[in-house]
Amino acid sequence: MAGFREASGDLQLESVTKTFGDFTAVDDIDLHVPRGSFFALLGPSGCGKTTTLRMIAGLEQPTAGRVLIGDTDLTGSRPYERPVNTVFQSYALFPHLNIRDNVAFGPKRRKAADTAKRTDDALELVQMSGFATRKPSQLSGGQQQRVALARALVNHPEVLLLDEPLGALDLKLRREMQVELKRIQTEVGLTFIHVTHDQEEAMTMADTVAVMNRGHIEQLGAPAALYDLPRTRFVANFLGQANTGVGIIKDTDGDHIVADVLGTPVKILKSRSQVHDGEVLFGVRPEKVTVSRTQPEGAGNDVKGVVRDVSFLGVATSYLVDMPSGTTWSCYEQNLDVEPLDLRPGDEVWLTWNAGHAFGVPA
Amino acid sequence: MTALAHAAVDPGADPAAPAPRATKRSWTAYVLLLPGALWLGVFFLLPLVQLASVSLQSRYPGFPGYYYRDVNLDNYASALTDYAPHFARSFLYAGLATLLAFVVAYPLAYAMAFKAGRWRNLMMICVIAPFFTSFILRTFAWSQILADEGWVAGTLNFLHLLPGGNIINTPVAVIAGLTYNFLPFMVLPIYASLERADPRVIEAGGDLYANGFTTFRTVTLPMSMPGVLAGTLLTFIPAAGDFVNMELLGPQRGKMVGNVINDQFLAIPGGYPVAAALSFTLMAAILVMVFLYVRRFGTEELV
Numbered sequence: 001m002a003g004f005r006e007a008s009g010d011l012q013l014e015s016v017t018k019t020f021g022d023f024t025a026v027d028d029i030d031l032h033v034p035r036g037s038f039f040a041l042l043g044p045s046g047c048g049k050t051t052t053l054r055m056i057a058g059l060e061q062p063t064a065g066r067v068l069i070g071d072t073d074l075t076g077s078r079p080y081e082r083p084v085n086t087v088f089q090s091y092a093l094f095p096h097l098n099i100r101d102n103v104a105f106g107p108k109r110r111k112a113a114d115t116a117k118r119t120d121d122a123l124e125l126v127q128m129s130g131f132a133t134r135k136p137s138q139l140s141g142g143q144q145q146r147v148a149l150a151r152a153l154v155n156h157p158e159v160l161l162l163d164e165p166l167g168a169l170d171l172k173l174r175r176e177m178q179v180e181l182k183r184i185q186t187e188v189g190l191t192f193i194h195v196t197h198d199q200e201e202a203m204t205m206a207d208t209v210a211v212m213n214r215g216h217i218e219q220l221g222a223p224a225a226l227y228d229l230p231r232t233r234f235v236a237n238f239l240g241q242a243n244t245g246v247g248i249i250k251d252t253d254g255d256h257i258v259a260d261v262l263g264t265p266v267k268i269l270k271s272r273s274q275v276h277d278g279e280v281l282f283g284v285r286p287e288k289v290t291v292s293r294t295q296p297e298g299a300g301n302d303v304k305g306v307v308r309d310v311s312f313l314g315v316a317t318s319y320l321v322d323m324p325s326g327t328t329w330s331c332y333e334q335n336l337d338v339e340p341l342d343l344r345p346g347d348e349v350w351l352t353w354n355a356g357h358a359f360g361v362p363a
Numbered sequence: 364m365t366a367l368a369h370a371a372v373d374p375g376a377d378p379a380a381p382a383p384r385a386t387k388r389s390w391t392a393y394v395l396l397l398p399g400a401l402w403l404g405v406f407f408l409l410p411l412v413q414l415a416s417v418s419l420q421s422r423y424p425g426f427p428g429y430y431y432r433d434v435n436l437d438n439y440a441s442a443l444t445d446y447a448p449h450f451a452r453s454f455l456y457a458g459l460a461t462l463l464a465f466v467v468a469y470p471l472a473y474a475m476a477f478k479a480g481r482w483r484n485l486m487m488i489c490v491i492a493p494f495f496t497s498f499i500l501r502t503f504a505w506s507q508i509l510a511d512e513g514w515v516a517g518t519l520n521f522l523h524l525l526p527g528g529n530i531i532n533t534p535v536a537v538i539a540g541l542t543y544n545f546l547p548f549m550v551l552p553i554y555a556s557l558e559r560a561d562p563r564v565i566e567a568g569g570d571l572y573a574n575g576f577t578t579f580r581t582v583t584l585p586m587s588m589p590g591v592l593a594g595t596l597l598t599f600i601p602a603a604g605d606f607v608n609m610e611l612l613g614p615q616r617g618k619m620v621g622n623v624i625n626d627q628f629l630a631i632p633g634g635y636p637v638a639a640a641l642s643f644t645l646m647a648a649i650l651v652m653v654f655l656y657v658r659r660f661g662t663e664e665l666v
């Protein structure tokens with residue numbers, strides 16, 4: 001039995017696969033997470049996020065592939081040998097220990113000389129110093145979450161894994177904790193791998209987001225980049241809203257391809273389309289679409305539709321517009337004018353967008 | 364009792380107004396408690412009072428089997444002095460049986476909770492199966508298994524591993540019988556508490572640098588303590604008062620207190636008051652021990 005493995009550096013997953021029987025939960029994943037970054041693993045429930053985390057923690061061994069931190073290969077080592085700690089989805093606090101002993105558990109096992117001080121500091125960091133002598137069952141969900149975080153952070157792991165840590169909290173508390181987690185990560189400077197199915201949470205917190213679907217990573221990048229230029233249909237729909245339509249690529253026009261979406265020709269920059277012939281899924285984000293009563297001049301990318309619904313949101317107004325193709329588009333207009341467009345359901349409108357904002361992904 | 368009467372009468376106090384919700388609910392609670400309270404009153408409290416009164420009675424000199432109402436503490440004096448060795452034996456044997464049952468039951472319960480997989484239900488049935496035959500019959504069976512002609516004693520004698528030459532009619536046989544008979548009462552609560560433990564919590568031990576054994580010692584075992592506590596109580600209490608195992612498996616001399624009580628009640632004319640005093644003393648001693656034990660090892664979330 002090998003002892004504790006000192007390891008430092010970037011986290012790397014190399015062609016990691018995990019199968020349960022004949023079901024592949026994680027399918028040949030490659031990941032590189034730079035040291036000290038806030039990395040989000042985003043995907044719908046059941047896509048393999050927890051399984052991926054468990055393989056990094058050592059609670060599950062990959063069927064194939066390697067897990068490394070820096071140059072140290074951790075594949076096959078036990079959880080207690082890895083410089084990795086987990087904040088479990090259900091917190092998994094020790095019910096028989098009080099809060100202080102819960103947090104001190106890790107340092108005690110590693111016989112840290114300054115266990116008491118580190119425990120105090122960790123409780124301080126998550127603002128739970130006043131609860132040190134309580135039992136976990138005497139805390140609220142949000143407080144337990146903080147304790148679970150302190151219990152992991154106190155060990156200064158090389159990589160901290162958070163499995164939907166905010167999933168059980170109500171919306172307001174979740175927003176607060178998002179800010180709080182981000183603050184803590186900046187303060188301690190550790191690598192955070194944050195698993196979530198909430199795209200807003202992933203985008204607001206993470207430096208890098210990996211979008212996962214059915215055991216593989218669909219796309220990885222900075223939140224803004226993912227939002228701006230999704231490369232798969234799944235990412236386009238999972239990350240924010242997208243107005244989409246399936247088209248056939250008919251032509252090119254300089255830097256653009258021209259696709260025919262149910263009779264309407266639309267342009268997509270070649271550099272922003274993943275496909276250049278055949279079928280394409282055309283997409284444009286709601287806030288990139290302009291709504292007007294009359295056909296704008298010369299824009300080219302415009303479609304006439306019928307307003308279905310108007311929601312006034314204060315800073316903006318959101319419209320749902322029925323398109324001739326039968327789909328419904330969503331448009332988001334900032335209320336910059338004193339007198340906004342006074343549109344009602346049933347009104348005919350023109351939708352336009354800058355061709356440079358459209359994207360194309362495999363249909 | 365006043366609360367009961369009050370609550371029962373209250374809804375009718377003002378027939379015009381509908382009874383407020385809270386009153387109605389507490390009334391329901393008392394109704395639901397009633398069968399249990401009646402049962403306890405008739406089958407526990409009443410006999411207990413009767414027994415207490417008997418334990419203080421005196422014999423009519425010259426008329427064995429007849430008593431008169433009295434406050435005769437000699438019965439207790441006799442229980443505490445004449446029968447002190449029997450008490451000591453009872454607690455020693457019951458304690459050893461509890462310890463042995465724990466040693467056997469914990470790994471079994473652990474295996475059932477964490478390792479059995481699809482065999483779990485079968486194992487559960489095996490643990491409960493002995494209850495389908497009578498306690499006495501099973502103990503009789505053990506008296507044959509452990510008999511001098513039986514294969515256990517035969518094998519041990521053949522290997523010269525049995526210093527006394529026999530197992531039956533020794534304290535060892537009694538302790539073995541007690542261990543065997545009360546084992547399910549140890550297994551089931553421990554299994555229940557292990558089974559209820561969140562596997563993620565046990566994994567958290569590993570995640571926080573505790574190896575397998577340390578995780579067991581610092582997480583799994585403490586989390587199953589309510590079950591261990593319940594199991595040891597459910598084993599020790601009946602074992603300390605048991606007389607069947609001693610009767611069927613034990614030696615002629617050096618009986619347990621349960622046998623004395625049994626004899627005083629059934630065999631010795633005029634033994635009722637002493638038997639009752641012995642029963643009360645046993646009950647008090649067990650209560651004190653259980654109290655100290657729970658104080659020492661108990662947790663606030665008992666069982």
Ligand SMILES: Nc1ncnc2c1ncn2[C@@H]1O[C@H](COP(=O)(O)OP(=O)(O)O)[C@@H](O)[C@H]1O
Nearest residue numbers: 020023025043044045046047048049050051052
């Ligand atoms: N121990 C296991 N045995 C069998 N299937 C499992 C096991 N763990 C996870 N799975 C399956 O793997 C898939 C991914 O699970 P998980 O990683 O927990 O998803 P997520 O955390 O993204 O919701 C699910 O379909 C789940 O049923």
Ligand SMILES: [Mg+2]
Nearest residue numbers: 049050089163
């Ligand atoms: Mg999960």
